[in-house]
Amino acid sequence: MDELRQIERDVVEGEKRLAEQEALLIELKRSNESTIKAQAQFEMMRKAQLDREQRQQCLLSLLHP
Secondary structure (H helix, E strand, C coil): CHHHHHHHHHHHHHHHHHHHHHHHHHHHHHCCCCCHHHHHHHHHHHHHHHHHHHHHHHHHHHHCC
16 A cells, blocks of 8 residues: 555656646747757656556556456
8 A cells, every 4th residue: 555655646746747847848849949858858757657657557456456
């Protein structure tokens, strides 16, 4: 249960960071600035978030078979 609580907090925090990074990307595009680094960071963050969500689902399935 502790591990599930932690991963749930991590998922929520990851969503928040993804939203912030996406807002940064939008702002860079509006300013006609390069988005290459921000886009790469966003993709890495999105993959990490997917990994966290998969771990969360795995833990949930173990608790509720």
